[in-house]
Amino acid sequence: MSEAHSNLHRSAWGDWWEGTRRTDIWWTLAWFDIVLRYRRSMLGPLWLTLSMAAMIGGMGPLYSSLFGTELSKFFPHLALGIIFWGFFSSMVTESCNAFIGSSNYLKQGYFPISMFVWRSMARNLIQFAHHIVIYIPVALWAGISLSWSALLFFPAFLLVLVNAQALGLVLGLVCTRFRDVTQIVTSVMQMLMFLTPVFWLPESLPGRAQYILWNPFAQMLDLLRAPLMGGVSPAFNWWGILSWTAVNLVLCSLLFAKYRRRVVYWL
Template sequence: MSAVVDDDAIPARPESSESRTFARAVKDLRDGLASRELWFHLGWQDIKQRYRRSALGPFWITIATAVTATAMGLLYGELFGMDIKVFLPYVTLGFIFWNFIESSILDGSEVFSKNEGLIKQLPAPVSVHVYRVVWRALIIFAHNVAIIVIVFLIFPPPIGWSAFLVVPALVLYMLNSIWVTIVFGILSTRFRDIGQLLTTAVRLVFFMTPIIWTTTSLSNATGETSSRLKLVELNPMFHYLEIARGPLLGQPVEFYHWAVVLGCTAFGWILGMLVMRNYRARVAYWV
C-alpha cells in the first residue's frame, strides 16, 4: 500500500527559505567588498595571465588602443572632413571609455563560467568575482590614461574646471559595471547563449554610437539634424560616453545626459539585486 505524501509537508530547501532574500544579497555584496585583497589579486592575475611571456606585458593594452584610435581617427577624420586636432582626441576618448563599457559587459558575462574550478573550490561571496571584473577594467583604463595624456599634449583641448566631472562619470561607470556583471554574469551561466548574443549586440552598438563619428558629421551629411539626433539619443551608450568624454574635451554636457545615465543605473541596480536575491546561491551549481 503506497503512502500519499502532501507536498506542503515537505520542508523547503535552505536555499529557498534563507538564501533568497535581499538581506543575504546585500550581505554578499558587503562581504565581497571586504574581501578586496582577494579580488585585487585575482584582477592582477588576470592581466598578467593574458600577457604572460610577452616582452611588453600589459603595455600591449596601451599600444593596441593607441594604434586603433589613431588609425580610426585619421581615417574617419579624412572621410568626414573633420579637423584632426579636434577629431583625434574625440575618437581616442571614445575608444578608451568604450573599452571600459565593453569589457564590463563581455568579461562580466563570462566571469563565472570561466572560473568554475575557483568558484567550487574557494568559499567566497559571489560578488568577489563581480568586483574582480570591475577592478580589471579599471586597471586597463589606467593603462590607457597614458594615451589621453599624450594626445592632450599634442592637441590640447580647451579644458576647464568642468573636466572634474569625469570623476563622478567614472563612479557611475563602476556602479554600472557591477550590476551589468551581476545580471549578465549570472544569467549567462544558466543560459550560455546570452554571452554569444551580447558579443554580437556590443559590436552592433559600437557602430551605432558616436565613437568614430560625431553627431555634427551626421547632420552635415544628411541635413536632418533633429530627426537623426533623436535616433542617436535613443542609444543609452551615447549618453554614457557624453558624460565622460564631454568634460575632458571642454564641451558642455547637458543635464539630460546625466539623467539618462542615472536612470539606467537605478534600473540596473534594481534588476541586479533581484538577480542576486533569486539566483546568487545557484551559481556554483550552474557553472
C-alpha cells in the first residue's frame, strides 16, 4: 500500500496526531507568514507592539473618564482586555480560512489538515507574544502586585489553546464548504466584542444584565485577566469554560472524523 493511500485511510485520531507532531512544518510556516507580512519593513513585527500600544494608550484615559473610573484601576483592565480580545478574535476569524489559505499545499499532496489549523494558531501566538509585553509597563505603572494566583493563568491559557484547536477545525471545515460562513463569523465576533467586558467593567452591569457574562468569551477573558491583575476568577467561570470545552471537543471530533477527507474537494 502506498504511503498516500495509507495516510488517507488513517483514523481520525492518527490524522490529527500526525499533523500535531509536525511542529517543524507548521511552526516554520507560521514564522514565515509573519516574516513575509513585514518584509522590507524597518521595524518588522515590532509594528504589532507599537500599534497595539498606541491604541491602548489613546483609549485608556478616554474610557476611564467616560466611565468615571480611576485610571490606575481601569488602564490594566482595558489593556489586558484589548490584548486578549485581539488574540481571541484573530484566532477565530483566521481559522475560517485555515484550509482555504493553504489550498496550494493540500492540492499538491497529502498533508494532515490539523497541521494548517496549528499553523494559524502559531501565527497568532507569535502576534500575541508581541502584544503581551505591553502589559509589563502598564502593570508596573498601575502598581499591580502578583501573588501565587497568577499561576492560574497557565491552565486558563491551556484551555484557550484546546478550544482554539477544536473550534479551528470546526470553522475550517464549515467555512471551506460554505464560504459565506466566514462573513457571518466575522460579524458575530464584532458584535461579541461589545458584549464582552473588554472596554467596560463587569461590575458596572445592572443585575438584570448579568446574563451577558455567561458569554464563553467573557468567561475566558476573566480567567486570563483576573490572575494578571492580582485576583482570582470565580469558580463558575471555570465550570462554564470546562463545559464549553467538552461540547467543543465532541463537536470537533464528530465533524473531523466525518468530513476531513472531503476538504481537498471543497477547495
